[in-house]
Amino acid sequence: MSLAAILQQLATGMLATISIFVLTLFFSMPLGLLVAFGRMAKFKPLQYLMKFYISIMRGTPLMLQLMVVYYGPYYIFHIKLPAGYQFTATIIGFAINYAAYFAEIYRSGIQSIPVGQYEAAKVLGYSKVQTFGKIIFPQMVKRVLPSVTNEVITLVKDTSLAFVLAYAEMFTLAKQIAASQTSIVPLFIAGLFYYIFNLIVAGVMGYIEKRLDYYK
Amino acid sequence: MKLLEINNLKKSFDNLDVLHDISLSVEEGQVVAIIGPSGSGKSTLLRCATMLETMDSGELTYVGESAVTNNEAGKAVYADSKQLKKIQGYFGLVFQNFNLFPHYSVMKNITDAPIHIQKRDKKEVYAQARELLKKMGLEDKEDYYPCQLSGGQQQRVAIARALALNPSILFFDEPTSALDPELTGEILKVIRQLAEEKMTMVIVTHEMTFARDVADHVIFMDGGYIIEEGNPKDVIEHPKEERTRQFLARFAAK
Ligand SMILES: Nc1ncnc2c1ncn2[C@@H]1O[C@H](COP(=O)(O)OP(=O)(O)OP(=O)(O)O)[C@@H](O)[C@H]1O
Ligand SMILES: [Mg+2]
Numbered sequence: 001m002s003l004a005a006i007l008q009q010l011a012t013g014m015l016a017t018i019s020i021f022v023l024t025l026f027f028s029m030p031l032g033l034l035v036a037f038g039r040m041a042k043f044k045p046l047q048y049l050m051k052f053y054i055s056i057m058r059g060t061p062l063m064l065q066l067m068v069v070y071y072g073p074y075y076i077f078h079i080k081l082p083a084g085y086q087f088t089a090t091i092i093g094f095a096i097n098y099a100a101y102f103a104e105i106y107r108s109g110i111q112s113i114p115v116g117q118y119e120a121a122k123v124l125g126y127s128k129v130q131t132f133g134k135i136i137f138p139q140m141v142k143r144v145l146p147s148v149t150n151e152v153i154t155l156v157k158d159t160s161l162a163f164v165l166a167y168a169e170m171f172t173l174a175k176q177i178a179a180s181q182t183s184i185v186p187l188f189i190a191g192l193f194y195y196i197f198n199l200i201v202a203g204v205m206g207y208i209e210k211r212l213d214y215y216k
Numbered sequence: 217m218k219l220l221e222i223n224n225l226k227k228s229f230d231n232l233d234v235l236h237d238i239s240l241s242v243e244e245g246q247v248v249a250i251i252g253p254s255g256s257g258k259s260t261l262l263r264c265a266t267m268l269e270t271m272d273s274g275e276l277t278y279v280g281e282s283a284v285t286n287n288e289a290g291k292a293v294y295a296d297s298k299q300l301k302k303i304q305g306y307f308g309l310v311f312q313n314f315n316l317f318p319h320y321s322v323m324k325n326i327t328d329a330p331i332h333i334q335k336r337d338k339k340e341v342y343a344q345a346r347e348l349l350k351k352m353g354l355e356d357k358e359d360y361y362p363c364q365l366s367g368g369q370q371q372r373v374a375i376a377r378a379l380a381l382n383p384s385i386l387f388f389d390e391p392t393s394a395l396d397p398e399l400t401g402e403i404l405k406v407i408r409q410l411a412e413e414k415m416t417m418v419i420v421t422h423e424m425t426f427a428r429d430v431a432d433h434v435i436f437m438d439g440g441y442i443i444e445e446g447n448p449k450d451v452i453e454h455p456k457e458e459r460t461r462q463f464l465a466r467f468a469a470k
Contacts, residue, residue, distance in 0.1 A: 116313060120317070125304050125305060215318045
């Protein structure tokens, strides 16, 4: 198998990996904010529920969570799922797992903002929603950016866990081709791909951090 | 005309009684200074008056409109949110540590609330903000961010931010306490100027000379009580109460 042929086969895997990455962030980042709100809610049952959710998500392997999302509906409820469910299950599994991590990052960011900011906003007449949207949220974003960057870089590598659902992303394909061709090359290409992907991610996040450097 | 009236205000935290039966009123154009030792309840009084803290009992009235009344059981009852929102517009507060919004420029700190909360005309608000900045000696700083300013400059921006909402009465909680001694003068000068313009103000301060010179009325608090109040010359130079004397002696010694 020529290098070009290997690359061609891996290309679909790259696209799949990028889709998992993008969709996971798209769903988990806002979901994390909702979880963070629930975790900080005055209503105790909601607060405990979110605390429990976060501890499960962070305390058990992501690989296992993916399998539960994928096999659970059939094993538990005997629901027959459509053929494409692999991909949906992958996205659901990643999104709910990463939401838990983002929730804790957001929460610590929100809680690190001095109470004086809320008080100043209140005296100036801002409503609660305006205070969060205009005053707290932008400052939170700046504060959590380094931790979010760490998570995002981990996510790039974690996408390879989708292989447990035999979803044809980069790593799954590379493994298959490596086995069928008894060649290490596909694995090297996969490694290079993840590495470059992460360089780009780090670059983008660094750029955003710089853009927010105009205030302390 | 009475701009602020507080009657029989009581406030406790858990089991700690912080304010016992505080009553005071502020007339239009009056400058009231509140002095007293640390922990005497000065900030709590200001925070109750500005509704950052809920009072347990007592009445709070701005410009003849009730924010808080007492029910038969003697418990504080707050007006509905619409009324409170209106009353919120009657007063401003300047904090000890400024509490500017760090992600907003000086200009945006001052203009955001007038434009988005009071829904005033942008042009008019900007013009007023520039005028206020000029008055604060900061006309060249409108595009700066708070972190690029000295403490004294930040506090002047905070004063401008409060004034931009055109409050009837402005509260200050130790506006110079977070500043280096050489920077307190510039803030006191601004407040003095506001007093000359007949801005109604209630100022918690440890600057006795300033209180004596600028205030029309001085209140000395200790242990959650108003111990003595009156004309600043009387209270600060010829205090009647032993506790006032002791407190002032500590300042004279410095
Ligand atoms: N949120 C709170 N919870 C519990 N106790 C409080 C709270 N805020 C204030 N206190 C207590 O109330 C008392 C009065 O505090 P306050 O801040 O009003 O004093 P102060 O006169 O402003 O003092 P200082 O000159 O140090 O600013 C203190 O004993 C303080 O510990
Ligand atoms: Mg205080």
